[in-house]
Amino acid sequence: MTGSNQQGNLQDHSDLSHGVCLGFDTRAIHHAFDPAAFSRAVQPPVFLTSTYGFESVAANDAAASHGGRLYAREYNPTTEILEQRLANLEGAEAGLVVTTGMAAFGTLILSLLSQDDELVVHNTLYSNTVAMVEQGLPRFGIKVVPVDLSEPSNLDAAITDKTKLVYFETPVNPLSTILDIAAIAERAHGLNVKVAVDSTFASPALQRPIEHGADIVLHSLTKYINGHGDTLGGALLGDAETLHMLRETGLRYITGATLSPHSAFLILRGLKTLSLRMERHSASALAIARMLEAHPAVAWVSYPFLESRSIARKQMTQGSGMLAFGLHSGFEGARTMLDRLQLVTRAVSLGDTDSLIYHPASILRARQSIRKDAHLIEGVGEDLVRLSVGLEDVSDLIADLRQALQVL
Template identity: 70%
Template structure:
């Protein structure tokens, strides 16, 4: 069963009427040690099924959809769902095994044969695979458009359009889309809006506050923050999340999060605001240096005044995350030489870790085409694009590492 934002505990009731800050709620919301034998950290409940005192109790639980099996409910994941919903400002949350499981559960639960979904033209590579080859197999039409101009919705939406889906900031370009403007257009047409907010986390951006109906996160990234678990979440109105749980998680995907993963994500959440502050401070220092470097052709970081979407980012986000993109005058080959000279940046495809990471989508795409000839770069992603996930190291050390690698070009 999905859990609501309240997730009230005895500790919450003792402070009734007081609204705690984000950092306090990230540590305490929906958990009272007194309810768990005094354990300060939430226990990890390892069980695949739940026993009942009598056959009658078992029958009653089954009849009302109660707690029967761990695919449907776990006390540890329940705390995580309540806490995430509270931090995001959503009525309810469903956590699943991966970020792609969250997107798949969302799409397969809400869309049926003959439906249409409008997506932004640039998406995470695996979301592109889902929308280009996965959903069409089930008779779902996917319409990619440039949502940087929300008026494009009026041009493509029809009576069959059941969802508008986009990321912001956008992977890997770090473009920023105007959630409120898109939501206003979509709602005028009677279409709900889902936003992948992974690049920001709820510490920096809460799409529901700007009019979105649903929010998706890869918990693998900033919310967990340590590169050691996989997880995903969908957040929104309680009725919609119940549908995703009852039809999506239970019957369609079965993509249950393990209780150990839930405990690790809860641990990561406790430091989320502190980590995001450091990620953003480091990224801004690096973006400023790169923008002035003669070997760098362009930099895309929303908190730079030169960024095309800077005004939207300032209005929509409380600060910048650690994600930025750049291109070199030396192009594709130069990007490869540059990356190989780095010592502190790990050459890896994920993001949001304590460690700084770097990737070159064009190189990855060329390698993938050996086994997947249809693989291609997302719309707007050029051969020169390099994506940085700036970590928590000392900014001076990261800048020095980047400078020495650029000096070879």
């Protein structure tokens, strides 16, 4: 709860709407911040403090007894603006921001699950999430059950009385395939199990899983929501009771993964242009996906808004900037193509203004020299190339990809 001395700081500009719900972009710019409370500053200040003073011992006691704002691990005014704004855009009751997307996953799982509990996941996940569910969670006595959730009825056999959560990504990293949120949520809820969705590839500008039945949404804020490749962050969004528990257990004493106020400021800045950026990312990615689909060197392309993807069009407004493809020339062809690129940057992240390309199998082979157990995740072949389409002129990106594919 917000202390009385901060109530004026976090107004949502509802008085500007005259009873009409404000649009997504307006809320992305204004929600939860009132410049009048900060000497008319248009941008939210960055609060660089590790603790908070109180007017009296009694006030300190009152704050402590009501879960008040005592220490910057659990609360900062800048991060609170970000949490409230993200929750509003996602259609959630509350939000929690942390240092990275992996910190968000760790906070979620280690807060909600205990020894002997079970977690059902889709059989393809982000590689570091795979490491967590394969290597980390079993150490704590948590059983992980991988399931092909492209067929939601598979949940019927996977869920037991020990299952506490179903977790999946859509679009799926790095395949850019789509899972049906509503169908999965309906099955899970019918068996009294909550659903958490990693919606990083889409962002709330394109997809809001809570509207389709999900209980909790996870984002790597590092990616599209920040959008500029200059800071890390993660977010969890959902009902107020669950989010309060994630803050009071996960953040306070399990992970302690507090997002810095400066990072929160940068992410708030990026959030203001999210919708505009996602339109450009999506339009360019669709044009590139169609070019690659027609190219003789390309064996296959996966992009959510290619014509056959009906589920994507049901739950997303556009296809986002992520696509995957494979070449007829396989592993060696992918390496040759990446080395020939002149404009697209070879890098492992995504969602930046710059276009970034990544060949998982090459990185895997390098890692196996120091980690013998490293392996490609389910569904990812040695030919797969992941492309994060940036904001450059799409004609320049297409020309660069064409020349890189020319010799294959």
